[in-house]
Structures are given as C-alpha cells and as structure tokens.
Amino acid sequence: MGVSCKGCCKIIDDYMFDFNEVAKVIKNRKPRAVVLEAPQGMVRLLERLAEFLAEECLAGEDIEVYIRLEPSFGSCSVSFDVLDTMGNDIILVHIGHGEYSYPLCRGGACVYRIPDNIYLVEGEYLGGDAEALANKVIKVFEANGWSSTAIGYSIQHKRLANTVANLLSENGISVIAIDNVIGCNYYSLAKLMDRVDAYLVVAGGYFHALGLGLALSGSTPVLRIDPYTSGVEDIAGLVAKTLAKRYWLMQQAANASKIGIVVGLLAGQYRPWIAEYLARLADRRGVRYRFILARYVTREYLDNLSPDDYDAYVMVSCPRLAIEDFSDYWKPVLTPAEARIVLSGGIAGQQYTFPW
Incomplete structure (x- = not known):
C-alpha cells in the first residue's frame, strides 16, 4: 500500500507500529519505566515491540520497558491500575485501539480524554487487497440495486477502509460517511440509516459488523468486509438470528x-x-x-x-x-x-x- 515506516516505527507480521510520537515524549519526560499492553491477538508481539522500543528507540536511555501479560479488551480497559500501583512516573503505551467514545472514570472523577501519560499506538494492518474487496462490494451492490453506503472500520483498517471508499466512489457508489467504530458505539453511522442502502464494516471477524447490525435493529443491510480473508458477506442472517x-x-x-x-x-x-x-x-x-x-x-x-x-x-x-x-x-x-x-x-x- 506504499506506506512509510521510518524512525521509531516497526512492521511485524503485516502490522505497522509507529512509536515516533511516544518515543519523543519518553525521551523528554524520562519516566521510570514504560509499559506496553495489547489486545488478545497482539500480546504475542509485545516482546518484539518492547525489544525494538528499548534497543532502537530508547537506546542510551535508562528506562525499563515492561510488557503486560493480561490482554486489553479495548480502550475502555486502559490499565489505570498499572499507574495506580507503579506510580505516575510511568508511561503506558496502549496498543491496538483508538480513542474511547465514553467517559473514563478513576478515583471518583470522569474524563473524556485519556491522560497524558497514556499513549495509543493503533497498529495499522498493511495487508488486504483494497481493489479486490471493492470489486466484490460493487458486484453485491449492482445485484441488489444499491447505490449508497456508509463505512465503519476497526482502527487497524483505517487506511484500507478509506482506499475502498475511494474506489467505490470512483465506480459511482455514494459514500455518505466513513468512521471508526468500537464494539459499543455505532451512533455516528446508525443515525444515517435513512440515507444509505447498505453499510460496510471493514474489520476481521464478525464482532464489529454484528454490533452495527444490532444498532440498526436489522433495518438496513450490513456487509462484513474481512481484510484477512478478502471475504465480503451480507450478515443479515446472523443479525436476524441474534435479534x-x-x-x-x-x-x-x-x-x-x-x-x-x-x-x-x-x-x-x-x-x-x-x-x-x-x-x-x-x-x-x-x-x-x-x-x-x-x-x-x-x-x-x-x-x-x-x-x-x-x-x-x-x-x-x-x-x-x-x-x-x-x-x-x-x-x-x-x-x-x-x-x-x-x-x-x-x-x-x-x-x-x-x-x-
């Protein structure tokens, strides 16, 4: 996809992890330690990422890099307990999720912004054949007489989703909106149900697509676009069964x-x-x-x-x-x-x- 990964940036198993911003902050603040945490599927990458961060990005700095064994389920489960236990002179790097849509509550106070000693590194997936996926979507739309859509994506697939959106637009399909979705928030897309013929969700598995289908209460078709299998699937049956x-x-x-x-x-x-x-x-x-x-x-x-x-x-x-x-x-x-x-x-x- 012609991506650039320079400086404190690492590609592992087709995922790109850009630590450039957080590395600058770490060098400036000089925390006692850095802690890396990740979702279930990325915990296996943490040792390689920690080694890269310590030896390539923070070489010469007397800063320990820890990894957290328990997986993170989302930006709703950012590990404030690590900071509470180890102290606020720690920087926590939360990998694999984007910004959270709801309040984060700690010590009796709730905020909508993640504190400045917690950084999000999204972990962008570089695989996926955008042209092949777009062509499959176009065929489905032509078969059903659809001409408009809105697109949701999990954060790792933002670039791919935007590329698919551009290809669809070039082929006469109106893309009303494109936005990141998390498993419990689909409002920005669901409110458009009267303006689109069908939705697309670019994400692995069924989790995010099913969530949108439930948020729509099955009223509008949802197509699951899987970057890992190159599959395009209407999940109407799954939504109906779940409802x-x-x-x-x-x-x-x-x-x-x-x-x-x-x-x-x-x-x-x-x-x-x-x-x-x-x-x-x-x-x-x-x-x-x-x-x-x-x-x-x-x-x-x-x-x-x-x-x-x-x-x-x-x-x-x-x-x-x-x-x-x-x-x-x-x-x-x-x-x-x-x-x-x-x-x-x-x-x-x-x-x-x-x-x-």
Whole structure:
C-alpha cells in the first residue's frame, strides 16, 4: 500500500507500529519505566515491540520497558491500575485501539480524554487487497440495486477502509460517511440509516459488523468486509438470528423478580448513572435488584453466586458480554438497553436498541 515506516516505527507480521510520537515524549519526560499492553491477538508481539522500543528507540536511555501479560479488551480497559500501583512516573503505551467514545472514570472523577501519560499506538494492518474487496462490494451492490453506503472500520483498517471508499466512489457508489467504530458505539453511522442502502464494516471477524447490525435493529443491510480473508458477506442472517435470541432472552427476563445489575470497575466500564437508572425502573416495576461490582465477569464468577440469588443479570459494564460471552448462559443476561425495554413495562411494540 506504499506506506512509510521510518524512525521509531516497526512492521511485524503485516502490522505497522509507529512509536515516533511516544518515543519523543519518553525521551523528554524520562519516566521510570514504560509499559506496553495489547489486545488478545497482539500480546504475542509485545516482546518484539518492547525489544525494538528499548534497543532502537530508547537506546542510551535508562528506562525499563515492561510488557503486560493480561490482554486489553479495548480502550475502555486502559490499565489505570498499572499507574495506580507503579506510580505516575510511568508511561503506558496502549496498543491496538483508538480513542474511547465514553467517559473514563478513576478515583471518583470522569474524563473524556485519556491522560497524558497514556499513549495509543493503533497498529495499522498493511495487508488486504483494497481493489479486490471493492470489486466484490460493487458486484453485491449492482445485484441488489444499491447505490449508497456508509463505512465503519476497526482502527487497524483505517487506511484500507478509506482506499475502498475511494474506489467505490470512483465506480459511482455514494459514500455518505466513513468512521471508526468500537464494539459499543455505532451512533455516528446508525443515525444515517435513512440515507444509505447498505453499510460496510471493514474489520476481521464478525464482532464489529454484528454490533452495527444490532444498532440498526436489522433495518438496513450490513456487509462484513474481512481484510484477512478478502471475504465480503451480507450478515443479515446472523443479525436476524441474534435479534431473535435477544428477544427470547428478554421474554425470559420479563418474569424475573430479582435482578443483578453488574457495574464494571474498569475505567471505561464504570457507568453508575446507567445502573441507577435501571434501578429506578426496577423499583417502579416492583422488581428487586442488587448492584454487583466486578472488574472482569466470567461464568465461573456468576456461578459462585447461589442459584436462587437472581433471576437475570444486566451487564452495565460491557454490553458485548451479554451478546457474545453470556448469550447461552443458563439465566438471561441482558444489555442495558434490553433491560430498559423489559423494565419499562413490556417488550411488544418497543424498538430494539443497542447498546444503551
């Protein structure tokens, strides 16, 4: 794709990591240490990145470079605990995610900007055949008589998404908007549903595309554009199947007499205002509730509770936990918006919304 990777920039396994900006900050501030963290699929690259940063970018500097073993799930889980434990004379480099859309809460204060001792290095994917992907999209659009689209992308595929957008425009398809999406925020694209024939999501796997499909409640087609497999797929079937499952779970939860409202303790997942709103709805409906605090939620942790404690759970921490991790749990596990629908007096006639 003709990219330039110079200075403190490293390409590993078709991913480009540009440390130029953060290296300048590190040399200027001279922190006691630098900590690198990454999502699940990139943890395997951390040792090579740490070695590059220490030996190539910070040569001659007396600064230790650490790596964090636990994966990061998103910019909602930036590791403030590292700073709290090791001290603020640390610089944390969060790899593989872009800016977060919601507040980050720490020590009783919430901000919309990541602090200046935390830096984001996106990790751009350099693979993917933009021309081949665009040609496949054009064929799908021609077959369906579509002429307009909006494009979402996960942060690693920003350049590829923009290239695909340009190719589509050159071939007569109107690209209304293009924007980065995260798993719990699709508002900038979803609000355009009346202006586009179909959406495109450039990202590996189904995670981001399914999220947009749910945010649209299945009203507009979503095509999954996979840079790793060069696949182009209409996920209407997956969206319909997932929505059917979600409505079934809401029906089960409608009979709950006591619910557990899970409030996340990670910086970007602490949303007490949503939990309190759901608690007020529960009070009005005569449903008992308990706030449950957790940094991470697993099946094993929920199973530690007595089987009779709660009839259903609401994941205020991360709505994707309800969709992916707990969709087949033995008790209903809802997103905040699903809980709002259930606790507002009934499911019939209410528009499905995701996530809040």
